[in-house]
Amino acid sequence: MPTITLAEAITQALAYEMTADNNVIVLGEDIAKNGGVFRTTVGLLEKFGEKRVIDTPLAESMIAGISIGMAAQGLKPVAEFQFMGFIYPAFDQIISHAARMRNRTRGRLSCPLVFRAPYGGGIHAPEHHSESTEALFAHIPGLRVVIPSSPARAYGLLLAAIRNPDPVLFLEPKRIYRMVKQDVPDDGQALPLDKCFVLREGNDVTLVTWGASTRETLIAADTLEQEGVSVEVIDVATIKPLDMETILNSVEKTRRCVIIHEAARTCGLGAEIAAQLAEHGLMSLLAPVQRVTGYDTVMPYLKLEKIYIPSVERILKSVQSIMEYA
Amino acid sequence: MPTITLAEAITQALAYEMTADNNVIVLGEDIAKNGGVFRTTVGLLEKFGEKRVIDTPLAESMIAGISIGMAAQGLKPVAEFQFMGFIYPAFDQIISHAARMRNRTRGRLSCPLVFRAPYGGGIHAPEHHSESTEALFAHIPGLRVVIPSSPARAYGLLLAAIRNPDPVLFLEPKRIYRMVKQDVPDDGQALPLDKCFVLREGNDVTLVTWGASTRETLIAADTLEQEGVSVEVIDVATIKPLDMETILNSVEKTRRCVIIHEAARTCGLGAEIAAQLAEHGLMSLLAPVQRVTGYDTVMPYLKLEKIYIPSVERILKSVQSIMEYA
Amino acid sequence: MNVVATFTVTFTQILNEQGDLIQPLPDFAKDAETLIMLYRQMHMLRALDARAVIMQRTGKMGTYPSALGQEAVSIGMGAAMHKDDIFVPYYRDQGAMMQRGVTPTEILNYWGGDERASNFITPEAKEDFPICICISTQLLHAAGVAYALSLRGEKRAVVTGCGDGGTSEGDFYESINFAGAQRLPIVYVINNNQWAISVPRNKQTSTQTLAQKAFAGGFEGIQVDGNDVIAVRHVVEQALEKARKGGGPTLIEAITYRLCDHTTVDDASRYVDKPDLDKAWELEPFKRFYAYLEKEGLWDAQKEKALQEECSARMAEAAQACIHTAPAQPTDIIDYMYETLPASYQYQRDELSTAKLPEGH
């Protein structure tokens, strides 16, 4: 079996579920004939036809809004926003309607849909093509927010997202779309939507991260290991709802925690994790909870984007500083 | 001098600044002829004419978008969203453009504007009329987010917001629009936009809050004082940028902290405050940092809204539980 | 400079303000029972609104948007629909909602602040959408529903609508543009009641008609006298027929007037000129319909009195049912956010399960 990339795992999951369930349809800008600007929907038009694979007009609120209507009718739309930076015109539809229809009708109508968007920086794209505003959505009741960080997790989590009876925002870390290849059996096996993944076990410090930053975090963990620091790495993956149990258990063991994310620091998801540590894990903490994050500024244009994205060096520095507490 | 309400203090500030500065204009739905659905712009049309007091078409993205164009031309628009629940169609314009124009042009164009919106629940209004999603905006680089909680602070902070050379989201806790009256001299004195207000000093616990929840928090503080607990109450007021210094200093003294907000808990602003305590105040904390907040659900319709809004009882219970740590 | 495209907007009226026929009657209107049923439904709506306003004034109701003066729009539209069509209303569409089987008690409960009221008990309405507060957002949901119907090859159509103010929202336009592009089975009914709260129609847009906005979506836009229930039902019926046959969308601007405050928390006397309002009262939909029915020998003052009493009694009953609806559980506020509550929110549910219901229950 040939190994596939994260991007290809997305396509594989979409094709699998569209075959298995006629109600699944995909829609978005440039997703049909062109197969998506990141080629994640390639081949679907040919296989499933233009009624189920829809090139929509260029209008994001519309993409979200019609998906809600479709979902209320029992379809399972998987709608793509071309980049996370273009999801905001749809913000109202997503948070005021998709996330609330079940509650508003006390279960009569619901929104089994997935909003997909490539997210994060580091691909040398223009302004607005590098957003990481997952925390905005993690604040919204009624949503689930899922971020895969490997081909296998992309496949299994996307299947779970499509099968989930409620709306899921599925953010694809585009910087690692093609960075790693993996064997991903096309077996239709979904992964759980309410569990963190422990990518590596260790005893001295817990590094909590998700998305493309898993890459720098794992590299930092390797380096630290060589320096004699035993590192546990957790990929949160589903950031809403948040599986704090896994994180708290880990920190209870390691007694130190650094959270790494690319998003701007203030009110990022790192804040929620640190807050829960301050509430439920305070007594186990030996050292301040640190966050290694993007700055409180917008992702710079490509010339300076590397300065913004949390680097291995910044992670190392942070861990080294809290290793001083004992 | 007659005392005025928070709502009247808003009008007073608007009228003051429109008189002082011809570039200040106000716009929004129903704000001119009708004086605003909360009457906060009453009388402005008559005083300043329909070119400076604009009843716009019903379109929120438009309200934000044209404000940006006006501001780039040196006007100082103060745009009203009728309710915070209707700000989301404008989300893209606010975060992608208003908040970024200065950075995008390296200072050539800027957006000296204010977006006002009544916010929060508890006035028995229909769905979407009770939103408290201030944390979404606190995550956005380039914005300032300001929330007054008394007539005097409303006046002084709104003047500061209008005079500020960058975009300010000004959220008005509508539940207390008319709850308290105060002497507010119409002297054009602005208040600082980067400072918390210590509403009450104490030694045993710091209660941090903002907006309408200041009311329940102050009541709880009174009760606690009678029980022998000395309570410090901080009104954050400007939630972005966040004056953590005042909060950290307070917690260093009291060694206990409860954060109270009406917004849904997960990724609310309380998380950021708690996270900074876990980072910078860990060693002074005697007890877990607690948050008394709205639930992770949407504000219920009016029959159940009181169940959602943090009550005096919930605040008391939280403080009592952390007083056990010593 | 060549002319490459031409468009026209038409206006339809069947019954004028004196109650005279100025157009031949459509077939449905030749049936006396049908006419009386329409008139009856208009009265039910007026009675519901009157009751709701009383309840609100006496503290038994939240904010309520009456449809006073616009009964012919809601009722004509509702009457034109087939049972299996789907309705995606805006917040002033309680008339058509009742025709679809939603009970007056549900409508009162909704505005009284009870989410359970949108879990319609009538099976016929089960695919219909709940009231939508965010202006014009529902128009996109409606287009999505219409897409689903067309994908499945069903011969059903969707009716949706908004007010004159609602046509200024981007979502209005994105919906008509998508519906046009996909030739969806959908009918848009604009209740042009001349006001969006305090903002008059002519400040909302400088277009000569609202109907012409359909041209931006690539399909037909027409005007109808929104005070003429026969005309409204007729044009909506025709548009629905066209839609079910694959002829694509239609936008109908129903011209009427809001004779009431925007809602019970509004005071229209601040911005509506009395003479305009008086003039509008002369055009309102009951008077002309009564005159016509009377001329046709179908109606008289006695029947009118009996009907008004019946409607009023029916709504008083609904109000009682509303007031006596058993309180919802505090845990309801979290139990419907997700199909299955995520484990990490369970502690919040536990806390809610011990919460006391607020006073007043």
Next chain:
Amino acid sequence: MNVVATFTVTFTQILNEQGDLIQPLPDFAKDAETLIMLYRQMHMLRALDARAVIMQRTGKMGTYPSALGQEAVSIGMGAAMHKDDIFVPYYRDQGAMMQRGVTPTEILNYWGGDERASNFITPEAKEDFPICICISTQLLHAAGVAYALSLRGEKRAVVTGCGDGGTSEGDFYESINFAGAQRLPIVYVINNNQWAISVPRNKQTSTQTLAQKAFAGGFEGIQVDGNDVIAVRHVVEQALEKARKGGGPTLIEAITYRLCDHTTVDDASRYVDKPDLDKAWELEPFKRFYAYLEKEGLWDAQKEKALQEECSARMAEAAQACIHTAPAQPTDIIDYMYETLPASYQYQRDELSTAKLPEGH
């Protein structure tokens, strides 16, 4: 059923694809120098695009959107503007931006990933807006600018635009609706190049023309041959005159064709049919203009060659200047977020001030 409103869309062409005049020349086009200047600016644009694509292919540039085939739209529009009008461009308007005084180096630096490039050095462009990536959002900014001009009673106007795809966004509609309602001094130029990345014009909307979308805003919408620079300049000039005189907005649909990939990261061969593309090449804007100028005795192969070389050299220079632009400071990424950096972010600036510039600098 009465007709209550009628609308028409016209199409203007002056120079047809053979380079024959099919309409009398507007005054400006009777001046040889003016014509040659237009032709020259079109060449400068084509040369800039060619250079940018080369730079991108060799790793010296980010994603770049060429205007190949659409030069007459950008240049005609830019030429029609007065210096003190204000331009609010979309991302494919580099032609008009250059006419406004933005330097080719700035444009290359912008797409090369340097924010400083939007702090235009030319004072004439200081009120113009930077390139806008979020489709059609700029149309609202433009309306706000136009409002400011009109509030101050200035006799200036705003030019803004978007692509065919951009007309599907809600912001497009909200902008035209507001501009119409307020009768603002603004001209919308739609570059209808038939494609929105891979989505063809007819999937975007079912309207017969894009021009008719103006009717939803309550003002005139016209079509122009977007491959005819004389016609484009003429209709934009007329619309600007009207706007400055208080006659309100105009929407101009310029019909052209995207002869290139959407951007350097696109591959149009996936979705554009070769025969269509070949046909489009026959209509492109240079050939006919060259033919006309030649017939008029104003141009020949030698002048053409010289001009091409000059443009190419100019852009090679600009590329060098771009490549040698001194690197920005890491602290720049935070120093312009606020006029004065809030004290609470100072520690982030401190951290940035010790950051190393990434490799490649």
